[in-house]
Amino acid sequence: MSLQGCVGEQEELAAGVGWFDVIANIVMQACYWPDDKYFDFDWDWSHFTQAQRLMRSSWIAAWVPLLIDIVLLCVPTPTEGKIARYIDPVGKAWLSIAGATILGTGLAGTIMGLRDDPPSATGYTVAGSVLGPLPATTTFPLLFCAAIEGSEGVTGFIKGAIDLVCDIGAAVIAAVQ
Numbered sequence: 001m002s003l004q005g006c007v008g009e010q011e012e013l014a015a016g017v018g019w020f021d022v023i024a025n026i027v028m029q030a031c032y033w034p035d036d037k038y039f040d041f042d043w044d045w046s047h048f049t050q051a052q053r054l055m056r057s058s059w060i061a062a063w064v065p066l067l068i069d070i071v072l073l074c075v076p077t078p079t080e081g082k083i084a085r086y087i088d089p090v091g092k093a094w095l096s097i098a099g100a101t102i103l104g105t106g107l108a109g110t111i112m113g114l115r116d117d118p119p120s121a122t123g124y125t126v127a128g129s130v131l132g133p134l135p136a137t138t139t140f141p142l143l144f145c146a147a148i149e150g151s152e153g154v155t156g157f158i159k160g161a162i163d164l165v166c167d168i169g170a171a172v173i174a175a176v177q
Contacts, residue, residue, distance in 0.1 A: 015073060020160065021135060022069045024167040028132060029066070031174035032059060049116050054109025058129065061102050065136040068095045092140040099136025106133065124173045131170040135163040 034056055045053055072091045106129035113121025141147065142159035 018069055018073045021139075021163050022066060022073065024163060025062070025066050025069070025135070028167060028170055028174070029059070029062060031171060032062075032128065032132065034059060049113070049120055051109050051112035051116055052120050054105055055113060055121070055125070055129070058102050058106035058109055058133075061098070061105065062132065065095050065098045065102070065133075065139075068098065089140075095136055096138070096140035099133045099139065102133040103130065103137055106130075122177070124177050128170050128173040128177075131166045131173065134166045135159075138162050 045056070048056065068091055072095070107126070110121040110125045110129045113119060113125060138159060142155045142162070147155045
């Protein structure tokens with residue numbers, strides 16, 4: 001397994017899926033903006049339940065994968081002799097770890113929110129907390145260049161399909177709420 005970057009078509013596919021992921025996740029973050037009547041973000045968390053704190057923390061943490069994605073897409077390529085060939089696989093691993101962390105935190109918050117009186121979460125919130133971070137969680141295993149090359153590009157298309165289905169599903173859930 002090589003630590004060097006993807007080559008040729010695999011590199012273009014990985015970059016295309018990466019930029020799609022960034023744009024889709026920015027849109028999704030905007031759709032899931034905490035419900036403080038548009039842009040009036042409440043930093044006084046003392047009146048929040050534990051479930052609401054976990055859900056808000058999960059939303060804030062969901063900006064981290066976006067920053068990691070942007071860094072991975074903007075760093076110089078290995079052909080320029082930069083350290084990007086070592087950053088890329090590690091960055092994708094961190095992206096997957098961040099996605100799994102957000103998934104766990106959001107899911108814990110929404111499950112606790114179902115138990116609040118009155119409930120601060122619904123079944124839609126639970127579904128959104130799974131669908132939102134799932135694309136980031138699947139980044140490393142599906143977009144690692146050796147996986148793309150070994151599957152002749154199939155993992156890149158699978159990653160794109162996961163991103164598309166999860167983002168559309170999360171958008172529908174955000175619209176329904």
